[in-house]
Amino acid sequence: MNHTMKLTIRRVEGAMIRALGLIERRGFAVTSINATEDEPAQQLELIIGLRSADRSVDVLARQIEKLFDVCSVSLQHQNEPARRLEESVAC
Amino acid sequence: MMTGAELLIRALEQEGVETVFGYPGGAIMPVYDALVDSSLDHILVRHEQGAVLAADGYARTSGRVGVCMATSGPGATNLITGIANAFLDSVPLVAITGQVPTALMGTDAFQEVDIFGMTMPIVKHSFLVRCVEDIPRVVGEAFHIAAEGRPGPVLVDLPKDITNASTSQPPLFEMKSNELDGPDPDEVETACRLIRDARQPVLYVGGGVGIGRAVDAFRQYAKDSGIPVVATLKGLGAVPTRDPAFVGMLGMHGNQAANETVQAADLLICVGARFDDRATGKLDGFAPRAKVVHLDADPAEISKLRHADAALLGDLRKSLATLPTGLSLEPWQRWCAERKQARQWRYDAPGDGIYVPDMLRQISEADPELLISCDVGQHQMWVAQHCHFNRPEQHLTSAGLGTMGYGIPAAIGAQFADPQARVLTVSGDGSIMMNIQELATINRYQLPIKILLVDNASLGLVRQWQQLFHGERYSEVDLSDNPDFVAVAKSFGIPGFRVEKRTQVAGAIERLLNSEGPMLAHVCIDPMSNVWPLVPPGQTNDVMLEEQSA
Numbered sequence A: 001m002n003h004t005m006k007l008t009i010r011r012v013e014g015a016m017i018r019a020l021g022l023i024e025r026r027g028f029a030v031t032s033i034n035a036t037e038d039e040p041a042q043q044l045e046l047i048i049g050l051r052s053a054d055r056s057v058d059v060l061a062r063q064i065e066k067l068f069d070v071c072s073v074s075l076q077h078q079n080e081p082a083r084r085l086e087e088s089v090a091c
Numbered sequence B: 001m002m003t004g005a006e007l008l009i010r011a012l013e014q015e016g017v018e019t020v021f022g023y024p025g026g027a028i029m030p031v032y033d034a035l036v037d038s039s040l041d042h043i044l045v046r047h048e049q050g051a052v053l054a055a056d057g058y059a060r061t062s063g064r065v066g067v068c069m070a071t072s073g074p075g076a077t078n079l080i081t082g083i084a085n086a087f088l089d090s091v092p093l094v095a096i097t098g099q100v101p102t103a104l105m106g107t108d109a110f111q112e113v114d115i116f117g118m119t120m121p122i123v124k125h126s127f128l129v130r131c132v133e134d135i136p137r138v139v140g141e142a143f144h145i146a147a148e149g150r151p152g153p154v155l156v157d158l159p160k161d162i163t164n165a166s167t168s169q170p171p172l173f174e175m176k177s178n179e180l181d182g183p184d185p186d187e188v189e190t191a192c193r194l195i196r197d198a199r200q201p202v203l204y205v206g207g208g209v210g211i212g213r214a215v216d217a218f219r220q221y222a223k224d225s226g227i228p229v230v231a232t233l234k235g236l237g238a239v240p241t242r243d244p245a246f247v248g249m250l251g252m253h254g255n256q257a258a259n260e261t262v263q264a265a266d267l268l269i270c271v272g273a274r275f276d277d278r279a280t281g282k283l284d285g286f287a288p289r290a291k292v293v294h295l296d297a298d299p300a301e302i303s304k305l306r307h308a309d310a311a312l313l314g315d316l317r318k319s320l321a322t323l324p325t326g327l328s329l330e331p332w333q334r335w336c337a338e339r340k341q342a343r344q345w346r347y348d349a350p351g352d353g354i355y356v357p358d359m360l361r362q363i364s365e366a367d368p369e370l371l372i373s374c375d376v377g378q379h380q381m382w383v384a385q386h387c388h389f390n391r392p393e394q395h396l397t398s399a400g401l402g403t404m405g406y407g408i409p410a411a412i413g414a415q416f417a418d419p420q421a422r423v424l425t426v427s428g429d430g431s432i433m434m435n436i437q438e439l440a441t442i443n444r445y446q447l448p449i450k451i452l453l454v455d456n457a458s459l460g461l462v463r464q465w466q467q468l469f470h471g472e473r474y475s476e477v478d479l480s481d482n483p484d485f486v487a488v489a490k491s492f493g494i495p496g497f498r499v500e501k502r503t504q505v506a507g508a509i510e511r512l513l514n515s516e517g518p519m520l521a522h523v524c525i526d527p528m529s530n531v532w533p534l535v536p537p538g539q540t541n542d543v544m545l546e547e548q549s550a
Helices: A015-025 A057-065 B004-014 B026-035 B048-062 B080-088 B132-147 B160-164 B185-197 B215-225 B256-264 B316-320 B330-342 B356-366 B378-386 B407-417 B436-444 B460-469 B485-491 B502-514
Strands: A002-010 A029-038 A043-051 A070-078 B019-022 B041-044 B066-070 B093-099 B125-128 B153-159 B201-205 B229-231 B246-249 B267-271 B291-296 B310-313 B371-374 B423-428 B450-455 B496-499 B519-524
Touching: A002 A015, A002 A057, A015 A029, A015 A043, A015 A057, A057 A070, B004 B026, B004 B132, B004 B160, B019 B048, B019 B407, B026 B066, B026 B093, B026 B153, B026 B160, B041 B407, B041 B436, B048 B066, B048 B080, B048 B093, B048 B407, B048 B436, B080 B093, B080 B153, B093 B132, B093 B160, B125 B132, B132 B153, B132 B160, B153 B160, B185 B267, B185 B291, B185 B310, B201 B215, B201 B256, B215 B316, B229 B256, B246 B256, B246 B330, B256 B330, B291 B316, B356 B378, B356 B502, B371 B378, B371 B407, B378 B423, B378 B450, B378 B460, B407 B423, B407 B436, B436 B485, B450 B485, B450 B502, B485 B496, B485 B519, B496 B502, B502 B519
Parallel strands: B019 B041, B019 B066, B066 B093, B093 B153, B125 B153, B201 B229, B201 B267, B229 B246, B267 B291, B291 B310, B371 B423, B423 B450, B450 B519, B496 B519
Antiparallel strands: A002 A043, A002 A070, A029 A043
């Protein structure tokens, strides 16, 4: 499933890599990214294209929301088929 | 005026910190210089991993934020395993690392690593301090974040020029409240309906109950509702393990009755647990008929692995108080009690070799208030199965990460957190070698920690899996060339003795527990001893192997 996530983050050291790293670690591929600076607010707005075969994007949104440098998260769902990501198997 | 390092120490004192575990080095020398004039007790360990795991044990025992510090580069990377341990077990921790001066950062300087970047996936949050005036705010936020909601580790990386800089910034920072909200009323209504409609409900309790200081509220609800209780590894002690309503630990090495109870349930009330794979077995077949009411402080755990039909977010105490009591569950309670009776542990093992489950049962009964830290492996599972816990803090175990080498440092931290506690470490011959240098810390501070070393001359749990699931192709699990552990302990100034026969066990327990100072009992067991029962990896929890069926 493909999704678009809109993130507003504080413009502080590590905030962007923290959010993007979490997205990939939680089993989503980043397919596109567009960043715009809101200088007066000291924030960055990120529009991120995501893809995952079997992970819940709502859970991902709650995981990102927990990051302390994230100001807001919103999702736009798209019903396109997605390629299956390599599954990790717990041993 | 004061230096950044002095400001840091004042800010830590302001937070109420009394004990810090650490190891000095080049980039953190200004902080160690400031420690000389401080009221903080710095505990010098012999490896940074010992510092962070001791801080973890301190936090779990005291309920306060554990603090550790290390220098840049290898000092910082040596903290990583312990930070991950705290992350996976939701332990409040602040790890302070020295960093090379700001001007050298990014130049591959001596002992420079990007610890801020390296630890991002395993911290709740992290700070790289770029301005000396930020130190009080960062320390205040670090302690608040570490402890609020679902706790976790916070890293504070401090470049050396920042700790050396002068400032007139006061060490004060306004504290925030850690209080959590109560649950959503609509979700409460759904949860109450599900509970009232259920005929076979189960309380599935995890570590969140202890962490959320909700033990009393949980016990009250379990008592008033009469719902049978199963626990995860970290949930042990949420109700006393001897309580009649406690069916047992669920999961891979759980009690068969607990797994049967969960598999038969029509409602799981998950309280501060997270459907971990070691608890659920094959997720698709876990409690297949059950609806789920999930109580948690962390919104990201809701429906992460198992759909929640009702989600009660926030303070567990407030959520538990909203749930219905006075339920009529007699047939179900009787069924669970019968399963528990039918599946109770047996201690009549044949032969004259030492039977570890019985030894652990005896030691736990000899001193029911023992605070037990474990390492990782077969002995860890035997402790969970056969020791009794009256409260969660009695059981220090590396549940999520499974960190071999956790036991001794965690016991050190626990002993500093509660100097009156009687602390026992149960370790294995594989695990103890991972942090054996911390015997020097036990001796340095004359901590009266007792160590029960269960030695099967192998990596027992890996060997067991190779035996059962890899066609007895044993690969790198033989540890028969272990050192003489009694002599090793003696060389660290810790007396010890060896136990080799079942007839020696009772005397050994008495000798170990009644010794004045630290003591090691080296217990030699059959290398082919296995942990039973066992859910094979990838199977559902109703497929449990017993010794005779393997």
